[in-house]
Amino acid sequence: MAVTLRPFSQLAIALFLFVSFAQGLNQKYPRCDTPDQGSDLQVFHVFSPCSPFRPEKPLSWEESVLQMQAKDQARVQYLSSMVARKSVVPIASGRQITQNPTYIVRTKIGTPAQTLLLAMDTSNDAAWVPCSGCVGCSSTLFASEKSTSYKTLGCQAPQCKQVPNPSCNGPVCGFNITYGSSSVAANLGEDNITLATDSVPRYTFGCIQKATGSSAPQQGLLGLGRGPLSLLSQTQNLYQSTFSYCLPSFKSPNFSGSLRLGPVGQPKRIKYTPLLKNPRRSSLYYVNLVAIRVGRKIVDIPPSALAFNPTTGAGTVIDSGTVFTRLVTPAYEAVRNEFRRRVGSAVVTTLGGFDTCYSVPIVAPTITFMFTGMNVSLPADNLLIHSSVGSTTCLAMAAAPDNVNSVLNVIANMQQQNHRVLFDVPNSRLGVARELCT
Numbered sequence: 543m544a545v546t547l548r549p550f551s552q553l554a555i556a557l558f559l560f561v562s563f564a565q566g567l568n569q570k571y572p573r574c575d576t577p578d579q580g581s582d583l584q585v586f587h588v589f590s591p592c593s594p595f596r597p598e599k600p601l602s603w604e605e606s607v608l609q610m611q612a613k614d615q616a617r618v619q620y621l622s623s624m625v626a627r628k629s630v631v632p633i634a635s636g637r638q639i640t641q642n643p644t645y646i647v648r649t650k651i652g653t654p655a656q657t658l659l660l661a662m663d664t665s666n667d668a669a670w671v672p673c674s675g676c677v678g679c680s681s682t683l684f685a686s687e688k689s690t691s692y693k694t695l696g697c698q699a700p701q702c703k704q705v706p707n708p709s710c711n712g713p714v715c716g717f718n719i720t721y722g723s724s725s726v727a728a729n730l731g732e733d734n735i736t737l738a739t740d741s742v743p744r745y746t747f748g749c750i751q752k753a754t755g756s757s758a759p760q761q762g763l764l765g766l767g768r769g770p771l772s773l774l775s776q777t778q779n780l781y782q783s784t785f786s787y788c789l790p791s792f793k794s795p796n797f798s799g800s801l802r803l804g805p806v807g808q809p810k811r812i813k814y815t816p817l818l819k820n821p822r823r824s825s826l827y828y829v830n831l832v833a834i835r836v837g838r839k840i841v842d843i844p845p846s847a848l849a850f851n852p853t854t855g856a857g858t859v860i861d862s863g864t865v866f867t868r869l870v871t872p873a874y875e876a877v878r879n880e881f882r883r884r885v886g887s888a889v890v891t892t893l894g895g896f897d898t899c900y901s902v903p904i905v906a907p908t909i910t911f912m913f914t915g916m917n918v919s920l921p922a923d924n925l926l927i928h929s930s931v932g933s934t935t936c937l938a939m940a941a942a943p944d945n946v947n948s949v950l951n952v953i954a955n956m957q958q959q960n961h962r963v964l965f966d967v968p969n970s971r972l973g974v975a976r977e978l979c980t
């Protein structure tokens with residue numbers, strides 16, 4: 543009896559192992575440990591299985607939309623306060639924290655290398671890393687004491703003059719900043735950082751020692767703005783202030799996009815519009831949005847709603863950190879009204895901050911952002927969000943929040959997904975081409 547059972551149980555064990563192995567493979571998809579190649583970093587959505595910052599329990603569709611909207615509101619307020627400020631102080635490392643990452647990349651810091659996930663943020667210059675011993679930090683920490691190449695920077699270091707409100711903690715250059723209800727204390731340090739296979743020696747960043755309050759940063763920040771101490775300024779020789787990304791759709795958390803640093807391998811066939819520079823807010827990437835088309839109709843928007851004005855900060859920025867595009871009220875209303883007219887007689891409902899939702903299937907018109915020299919027509923995937931059961935569809939844009947200085951239009955990441963967006967700073971131009979990276 544035992545003799546006949548044995549092969550059977552072996553088979554059962556083999557089958558069990560095979561099934562577990564197959565499941566294991568399945569669960570590991572995407573392979574979070576696939577190394578980055580060349581100067582290309584994989585970009586993960588913050589809800590990706592590779593992200594430690596994803597919610598513990600998967601959120602329902604409504605919950606995740608409302609949560610993203612609430613964070614967007616804070617983000618747009620932050621961007622608006624940035625452009626409204628009258629001073630001429632450049633936004634240096636760590637001036638503001640954005641607690642709202644959508645996309646993260648993997649970097650290696652120190653010797654031996656420690657892997658850290660940093661949030662990608664095109665509207666910020668900050669280079670932040672939560673460091674070990676940090677009081678109030680919540681996630682993976684950089685153990686600076688374990689890195690033989692880490693150095694704290696002294697009060698006399700030239701970089702110390704580029705951070706806001708530097709102070710001397712003994713001989714160490716430190717600085718404190720506040721963001722919303724939070725405050726953060728950091729020391730300025732430097733270490734080698736590896737981006738994909740590129741090595742950047744002596745990269746300067748804020749090593750966070752203490753964070754208080756509810757909007758404290760969970761992760762490091764990879765600011766892709768152009769101000770002093772930004773990654774672009776620090777890697778000028780290597781990357782020549784050129785990078786592009788393709789952001790995967792948040793509907794497909796299992797896919798990664800890419801952040802390509804430097805001029806090598808950038809697309810040749812791509813449409814460009816000039817980048818505009820606001821000298822007071824050098825890190826923001828302004829573009830000249832001249833009109834918006836819904837279907838074939840160019841909607842009626844007062845020119846002042848779109849015009850670039852470096853004095854007031856008005857105009858349009860491309861931002862990787864905001865999720866849903868925000869237009870100043872007259873522009874948004876013109877787009878929304880034509881969109882509704884084109885959809886027809888279906889009853890319009892609301893969901894949180896979205897005011898153009900439908901509970902029946904609709905045929906949506908395309909929306910085209912018309913920039914100087916470049917039209918970008920957005921297909922439905924960049925315009926509509928659908929509940930998973932398919933019962934609700936919303937136009938994924940909104941008017942700028944009422945209570946902020948509403949002069950800024952923000953082209954957000956949902957509208958950029960599955961496009962390659964190329965920031966060519968030396969030639970002062972921004973390129974956009976369709977690319978499926980999902």
Ligand SMILES: *[C@@H]1O[C@H](CO)[C@@H](O)[C@H](O)[C@H]1NC(C)=O
Pocket residue numbers: 568569570571572793794795796
């Ligand atoms: C992502 O992968 C996980 C594990 O394989 C799977 O359970 C999940 O359904 C996938 N999600 C999507 C949106 O494809």
Ligand SMILES: *[C@@H]1O[C@H](CO)[C@@H](O)[C@H](O)[C@H]1NC(C)=O
Pocket residue numbers: 709717718727752
């Ligand atoms: C910065 O914060 C730290 C820790 O909270 C505190 O000890 C220090 O006095 C602060 N420095 C300044 C200049 O405010």
Ligand SMILES: *[C@@H]1O[C@H](CO)[C@@H](O)[C@H](O)[C@H]1NC(C)=O
Pocket residue numbers: 652653691734741743744
């Ligand atoms: C780190 O940078 C220093 C120069 O600052 C260099 O001597 C060292 O070899 C670098 N280490 C690694 C692992 O790249």
Ligand SMILES: *[C@@H]1O[C@H](CO)[C@@H](O)[C@H](O)[C@H]1NC(C)=O
Pocket residue numbers: 835912914915916917
């Ligand atoms: C954008 O589209 C408009 C028509 O709506 C056209 O007149 C214009 O030439 C286009 N611009 C570019 C750069 O293709």
